[in-house]
Amino acid sequence: MKKFKIQNSKFKIVVFLSLCCTVALLLYCSSSLAELTINANHDHITIDFFYHGSTVSVSGISNQDVDLIVKITSPEGHQVMKEKGKAAGFLWMNVGTLNLEHVPNFYALHSTKKIEDILNKDEMEKYVIGYPALEKHVGMSPVANESDKTKWFEEFVKFKEDSKLYAMSSGKISFSHEGGKSKYYILTQWPYQAPPGEYLVTVYSVKDKHIIEKAETRVVVKQVGIIKMLSGMAANNGAMYGIISIIIALGAGFGVGMVFRKGGGAH
Amino acid sequence: MYLYLPVALTSINILIPVGLGLAVGLLSGLFGVGGGFLMTPLLIMFGIPSTVAAATDSNQIVAASTSGTYAHWKVGNVDFKMGFHLLIGGFVGGLFGVQGIKILRAMGNADFVIKMAYVLMLGIAGAYMFVESLQSMNKNKVEDAKPEKESGVARLLKSLPLQTHYEKSGVTHSALIPIVFGGFVGVLAAVMGVGGGFLMVPVMVYILRMPMHVVVGTSLFQILFNCIEVTFLQAYTNHNVDFVLAVLLLLGSTIGAQVGAVFGRKLKGGQLKIILAVIVLVVTVKIIFELTLTPSLLLSQAGGH
Numbered sequence: 001m002k003k004f005k006i007q008n009s010k011f012k013i014v015v016f017l018s019l020c021c022t023v024a025l026l027l028y029c030s031s032s033l034a035e036l037t038i039n040a041n042h043d044h045i046t047i048d049f050f051y052h053g054s055t056v057s058v059s060g061i062s063n064q065d066v067d068l069i070v071k072i073t074s075p076e077g078h079q080v081m082k083e084k085g086k087a088a089g090f091l092w093m094n095v096g097t098l099n100l101e102h103v104p105n106f107y108a109l110h111s112t113k114k115i116e117d118i119l120n121k122d123e124m125e126k127y128v129i130g131y132p133a134l135e136k137h138v139g140m141s142p143v144a145n146e147s148d149k150t151k152w153f154e155e156f157v158k159f160k161e162d163s164k165l166y167a168m169s170s171g172k173i174s175f176s177h178e179g180g181k182s183k184y185y186i187l188t189q190w191p192y193q194a195p196p197g198e199y200l201v202t203v204y205s206v207k208d209k210h211i212i213e214k215a216e217t218r219v220v221v222k223q224v225g226i227i228k229m230l231s232g233m234a235a236n237n238g239a240m241y242g243i244i245s246i247i248i249a250l251g252a253g254f255g256v257g258m259v260f261r262k263g264g265g266a267h
Numbered sequence: 268m269y270l271y272l273p274v275a276l277t278s279i280n281i282l283i284p285v286g287l288g289l290a291v292g293l294l295s296g297l298f299g300v301g302g303g304f305l306m307t308p309l310l311i312m313f314g315i316p317s318t319v320a321a322a323t324d325s326n327q328i329v330a331a332s333t334s335g336t337y338a339h340w341k342v343g344n345v346d347f348k349m350g351f352h353l354l355i356g357g358f359v360g361g362l363f364g365v366q367g368i369k370i371l372r373a374m375g376n377a378d379f380v381i382k383m384a385y386v387l388m389l390g391i392a393g394a395y396m397f398v399e400s401l402q403s404m405n406k407n408k409v410e411d412a413k414p415e416k417e418s419g420v421a422r423l424l425k426s427l428p429l430q431t432h433y434e435k436s437g438v439t440h441s442a443l444i445p446i447v448f449g450g451f452v453g454v455l456a457a458v459m460g461v462g463g464g465f466l467m468v469p470v471m472v473y474i475l476r477m478p479m480h481v482v483v484g485t486s487l488f489q490i491l492f493n494c495i496e497v498t499f500l501q502a503y504t505n506h507n508v509d510f511v512l513a514v515l516l517l518l519g520s521t522i523g524a525q526v527g528a529v530f531g532r533k534l535k536g537g538q539l540k541i542i543l544a545v546i547v548l549v550v551t552v553k554i555i556f557e558l559t560l561t562p563s564l565l566l567s568q569a570g571g572h
Contacts, residue, residue: 048271049270049271050268050269050270050271051269051278052271052278081566081567081568082568082569083565083566084562084564084565084566084567085565087379088379090559091379092557092558092559092560092561092562093382093558094567095378097569098566152566155564156566158564158566159564159566162564192271192277193314195276226273227271227273228273230274230510230511231273231276234273234508234509234510235506238504238506239499239502239503241508242498242499242500242502242503242508243499245498245502245510245513246326246329246495246499248330249326249327249329249330249498249513249517250329252333252334252514252517252518252521253329253330253331253332253333253334253335253337253524254337255521256521256522256525257333257334257341257521257525260338260525261341
C-alpha cells in the first residue's frame with residue numbers, strides 16, 4: 001500500500017494510485033466503515049443566453065465521527081500570466097510573463113473545519129488540498145527562489161479569487177444524522193466566470209488527521225443554443241464571423257441614422 | 268438583466284454596455300474620435316478580458332462611426348476626398364506600424380516604450396489643443412487676420428506637387444500632405460494599438476487647417492474604414508470579437524453618435540476643441556495615476572489563448 005511515491009510531474013499516476021489505495025482501504029475496512037457517497041445535483045450546467053452562474057449542491061452519506069473536505073477542480077493545464085512590476089523605478093506596468101504548469105483553472109475547497117486543523121501536511125500534499133499544497137504541486141517559471149515562488153503564487157491566488165475561480169470555505173457543510181450514518185450537504189455558488197468544461201468533485205473523509213476515504217463525481221458545464229453557435233463560429237470560422245459582425249454594425253449604424261432622419265433629427 | 272457573452276466567457280448586466288455605448292457614442296458624434304481610449308479601459312474594469320475588450324470595441328466603432336458619418340454627411344460635413352487621402356496614408360502607415368511593433372518586441376521592453384509613447388502623445392495633443400483653443404477663444408477677432416502671414420513651412424508646403432483643392436474643407440494642399448500625415452498617425456496608432464482619432468483630429472485642425480465641423484465628419488469617415496479592417500483582422504486571426512457585447516454596445520453608441528452630431532452643430536468649433544482637449548487631458552492624468560499607484564492585482568491574463 002505504501003509502495004507509491006509522490007511525483008509532481010506524474011500527477012495522474014498519483015491520482016490513479018490513490019484511487020487504488022482508497023479502494024483497497026475501503027475493502028480492508030469495510031467492516032468498520034460506512035461507505036462514503038457523493039452526489040452533485042445540477043451536474044449538467046448549461047450556458048445559455050441568460051446564464052449568470054448557477055448553484056451546485058454536493059451531498060452524500062458519510063460516517064458520523066469524521067470531518068469532510070469537498071474539492072472541486074478543473075483539469076490541470078498550462079497558464080500564462082502577465083506580471084506587473086516597476087519599470088524605471090516607479091512606473092507600474094507589465095514587465096514579464098509568468099508560466100504555470102499543472103495548475104487548475106478552477107479550484108474550490110469546502111471543509112467542515114479549517115483544513116490545517118483536521119489534516120496533516122503530508123496528506124494535504126499527497127491529495128493537493130489547500131493553497132500551500134497546491135503551490136508545491138504547481139510548477140512556476142521564471143521564479144528566482146522559493147520565496148519568490150510563494151510571492152507570485154499568492155498573487156496568482158489573489159487574481160483567481162478576484163475572478164471567483166478559486167474559493168475556500170469552512171463550516172458550511174451541514175449534517176443530518178440517521179441511524180449510524182450522516183447525510184452531509186453543501187450548496188455552492190457556481191460562478192459564471194467558470195468556463196465550459198468538465199469539473200471533478202471529490203469528497204474526502206478525514207479522521208485523526210488522515211484521509212480515510214474519498215468519493216468522486218463530475219460536473220459538466222456546456223454551452224448550448226446561440227451561445228454555442230456563436231462561440232463555435234468565432235473560433236472555427238473567423239472570417240465569416242468577422243464579416244457578419246461588420247455587416248451588422250454597418251446596418252445598425254445606417255438604420256439608426258435613417259430612424260433619426262425620419263424622426264425629424266435633421267434640421 | 269444579465270446576458271452571457273460567448274467570446275468574453277462572462278456575464279454582464281446589459282445596462283452597462285448600453286450605457287457605455289451611449290456615452291462614448293455621444294463623444295464620437297461630437298468630436299470625431301472613436302473613443303477607444305475611453306471604452307477599452309472601461310470594459311476591462313467591468314470584467315471583460317483586455318484582448319476581447321479592444322477587439323470588440325473596434326466592431327462597435329464601425330456602427331457608431333457609420334451612424335455619426337451619416338449624420339454629418341446629411342449636413343455636408345464630410346470631406347470624402349480628404350478622407351480618402353488620409354486613408355491611403357493611414358493604411359500604409361498601419362503596415363509599417365505593425366512591423367515597428369515586431370522590431371520593438373525583438374529589442375525587448377516594448378511595453379514600456381509603447382505605454383510611454385501613448386502617454387506622451389495624449390498629453391501633447393491634449394495640452395496643445397487646450398492652450399491653442401483657449402488663446403483663439405480669447406482673441407477671436409485677431410484670428411481673421413491670421414491666414415495672411417504665411418510661415419516658411421507653409422510656403423514650402425505650397426510648393427509641393429499634386430496641389431489639390433478640397434472643396435468641402437475649403438483648403439488647398441498637396442495631396443501628399445494628408446497622405447504623409449495620415450501615414451504618421453497610422454504608424455503611431457498601430458504601435459499603440461489604438462484608433463488614433465485623438466491624433467487625427469489635431470492633425471486635421473492644425474496642419475490641414477480644416478474647419479472643426481468638417482474635421483469631425485471626415486475623421487469619423489476614415490475611422491469607419493480603419494475599424495472595419497481592424498475588426499476583420501481581430502476576428503480572423505485572434506478570434507477576439509464578442510458579437511453579443513458588440514451589439515449591446517452599438518445599441519447605445521449608434522444613438523449616442525446621432526445625438527452628439529446634432530448637439531455638436533449647436534457648439535462653436537473652439538468650444539468643441541477645448542472640451543475634447545479637456546477629455547484627452549483627463550484620460551492622460553488617469554493613465555499617469557494608474558502607472559504610479561500600486562495596483563491591487565499584480566497578475567493579469569496574458570493576451571491570446
